[in-house]
Amino acid sequence: MKIKLITPRFGGRHFWDLAGLAELLGRRANNLQLALPTVAALTPPEHEVVLVDDRFEDLGLDEPVDLVGVTGMTCYAPRAFAIADAFRARGVPVVMGGPHATLAPYETLEHVDAVVIGEAENVWPQLLEDFEAGRMKEVYRGVDARSDLTCRPPPRWGLVPATDYVFFGVEATRGCPFDCSFCSIKQIYGPAYRTRPVDDVLAEIAAAPGNQLFFTDDNLIGNKRFAKDLFTALDGADISWGCQMSINVGFMPDMLQRMKRAGCFFIFVGFETLDDDAVEAMGKKVNRLDYRQAIANIQGAGIHVVGSFIVGTDHDDPTTFARIADFVQLSRLSFVMVNILNSPPGTRLLADMEEQGRNRVYGYEELDGAHATVTHPTMSRDEIEAGFRWLYREVYGWDAMRERFTASLAEGTWQQNSMTLSARETVRIGAALVWSYLRPGDPARRRFFWAIVRRLGRRVNLDTVVNILLMARAFHDFAHALEPRPAPAGDPIVFRPEYMVPVDEQVIGRDGDTGVVRAIPRMPGPSDRTARATRDRATGR
Numbered sequence: 348m349k350i351k352l353i354t355p356r357f358g359g360r361h362f363w364d365l366a367g368l369a370e371l372l373g374r375r376a377n378n379l380q381l382a383l384p385t386v387a388a389l390t391p392p393e394h395e396v397v398l399v400d401d402r403f404e405d406l407g408l409d410e411p412v413d414l415v416g417v418t419g420m421t422c423y424a425p426r427a428f429a430i431a432d433a434f435r436a437r438g439v440p441v442v443m444g445g446p447h448a449t450l451a452p453y454e455t456l457e458h459v460d461a462v463v464i465g466e467a468e469n470v471w472p473q474l475l476e477d478f479e480a481g482r483m484k485e486v487y488r489g490v491d492a493r494s495d496l497t498c499r500p501p502p503r504w505g506l507v508p509a510t511d512y513v514f515f516g517v518e519a520t521r522g523c524p525f526d527c528s529f530c531s532i533k534q535i536y537g538p539a540y541r542t543r544p545v546d547d548v549l550a551e552i553a554a555a556p557g558n559q560l561f562f563t564d565d566n567l568i569g570n571k572r573f574a575k576d577l578f579t580a581l582d583g584a585d586i587s588w589g590c591q592m593s594i595n596v597g598f599m600p601d602m603l604q605r606m607k608r609a610g611c612f613f614i615f616v617g618f619e620t621l622d623d624d625a626v627e628a629m630g631k632k633v634n635r636l637d638y639r640q641a642i643a644n645i646q647g648a649g650i651h652v653v654g655s656f657i658v659g660t661d662h663d664d665p666t667t668f669a670r671i672a673d674f675v676q677l678s679r680l681s682f683v684m685v686n687i688l689n690s691p692p693g694t695r696l697l698a699d700m701e702e703q704g705r706n707r708v709y710g711y712e713e714l715d716g717a718h719a720t721v722t723h724p725t726m727s728r729d730e731i732e733a734g735f736r737w738l739y740r741e742v743y744g745w746d747a748m749r750e751r752f753t754a755s756l757a758e759g760t761w762q763q764n765s766m767t768l769s770a771r772e773t774v775r776i777g778a779a780l781v782w783s784y785l786r787p788g789d790p791a792r793r794r795f796f797w798a799i800v801r802r803l804g805r806r807v808n809l810d811t812v813v814n815i816l817l818m819a820r821a822f823h824d825f826a827h828a829l830e831p832r833p834a835p836a837g838d839p840i841v842f843r844p845e846y847m848v849p850v851d852e853q854v855i856g857r858d859g860d861t862g863v864v865r866a867i868p869r870m871p872g873p874s875d876r877t878a879r880a881t882r883d884r885a886t887g888r
């Protein structure tokens with residue numbers, strides 16, 4: 348049987364695209380989500396699998412194929428649904444999994460033949476067997492009852508051209524010990540924090556087609572003993588990696604040393620807010636720590652912090668944006684990601700905002716952290732979005748980056764580079780960068796260039812200088828290309844409860860599920876699927 352697994356594209360721009368970086372490195376994209384190379388690995392070998400990256404590959408709608416699988420976060424759902432509709436219109440059955448299918452399975456079923464709720468490990472082979480036997484169910488609930496995730500083979504990277512991407516995902520754990528109001532992670536992976544055998548993670552790293560890696564884990568230090576074992580096993584490995592972690596790592600000097608020796612380049616940390624009451628309201632208790640000290644400790648250990656902030660919470664006002672910008676400069680935070688408060692399916696925040704009538708989502712694409720989709724008590728949508736763009740431009744302005752990066756160079760944070768470039772690449776990319784920085788125009792850009800280049804030789808090598816120039820240009824260009832959106836058209840989305848699995852029922856494993864495949868009954872409520880089938884029959888489609 349031939350199976351095509353498609354990662355849909357996202358129409359808008361996003362912080363992690365780092366399009367300029369990929370372009371300069373001669374790659375087609377920064378990374379590919381890990382989901383489908385993983386599902387491919389779970390596919391029994393008798394089936395042929397093709398992976399399609401919708402960003403730059405043709406969907407091959409008219410090629411012969413037996414089954415299509417699509418993945419997607421909520422902001423990718425419109426494109427995922429369009430792809431599913433297009434294949435089904437040609438008579439090809441479609442299965443969807445991933446965050447949106449997991450959190451809104453009954454809506455997803457309006458567009459596909461079957462959904463996989465949660466993890467594919469236990470259910471995908473069974474689904475394929477059922478499909479071949481002509482008895483595929485509508486819903487497969489993927490429950491992983493094995494706490495050590497031993498069932499997870501390395502992703503099939505052999506199916507994608509290695510030279511297409513800059514970074515490759517690696518997964519070591521699933522779940523998160525915390526439960527923030529705006530996050531759906533417990534609804535996706537269940538209440539338990541699970542780890543993989545360290546040897547399996549090492550095998551996965553060895554199988555990755557590059558040595559620039561990103562751990563997809565929500566919190567790589569959720570189990571400290573496991574984290575220590577993993578970092579010890581990676582000591583001296585020729586890899587450079589980033590990961591997500593809670594801020595308490597800033598007060599674990601031994602852990603930071605191990606991470607550094609294991610090749611850690613950056614830690615992505617969700618600071619979310621500078622307001623204590625807002626931290627409280629988000630339920631992010633782990634964040635009640637001294638942020639500046641934590642940043643100083645982590646960056647002092649030679650690891651960059653990518654600090655993530657949420658703007659547009661009820662505790663924010665028009666001064667919030669400047670306060671965050673000041674904090675970033677004062678703390679010398681290397682990189683910053685800004686998100687506007689969103690309330691996607693499966694979050695407590697969605698339920699609260701629905702109750703208060705405050706959700707204004709004009710298309711799932713808006714749930715990408717760059718759109719104000721929750722009404723604010725005092726700020727308008729345009730004010731929040733303008734503040735968001737201003738903040739990005741401010742922190743990725745040339746002068747602001749010059750101040751931060753020269754300080755972090757002096758403090759030794761750049762001992763490790765994100766990219767290990769060959770001598771030829773360093774020269775080729777270096778030459779392209781020199782022109783892009785010194786071309787006529789912005790004097791601040793040239794000031795930045797000279798401030799970094801002047802450090803060459805003083806314990807700073809050419810590789811590091813090229814790395815800094817690359818990253819700075821990519822983030823600067825991203826921040827300065829953000830534009831106001833046109834006024835939304837049409838009506839906001841109605842979050843229909845009958846489309847979603849209620850938050851409490853969704854939590855996988857709580858009711859003692861043991862990983863068996865089971866079809867769960869459809870929720871009561873109006874069925875567009877039936878209406879569409881009737882309409883299709885009437886119109887002969």
Ligand code: B12
Binds near residue numbers: 357361467
């Ligand atoms: C890594 C990651 C990213 C990376 C992705 C790149 C990469 N190289 O992987 C980056 C940083 C780009 C990213 C960005 C965003 N992310 Co993100 N991200 C994740 C994260 C932490 C891990 C995903 C992952 O790779 N897991 C490992 C793989 C193997 O697991 P998986 O994807 O769950 O797939 C399994 C199953 O779901 C299933 N499955 C998945 N697809 C399919 C398809 C089929 C056919 C089948 C059968 C099964 C199946 O099988 C797999 C194996 O079990 C998740 C949280 C999480 N732990 O899931 C959030 C998460 C997916 N992200 C989320 C969000 C909101 C975002 C952003 C919008 C954040 C923001 N505000 O900017 C952006 C979107 C950017 C954009 N516009 O493109 C949310 C999605 C919520 C939702 N309702 O969709 C999540 C769940 C985080 C959260 N805590 O809520 N993200």
Ligand code: SF4
Binds near residue numbers: 523530593617631
């Ligand atoms: S700490 Fe991060 S992953 Fe964990 S619940 Fe909070 S937002 Fe989600």
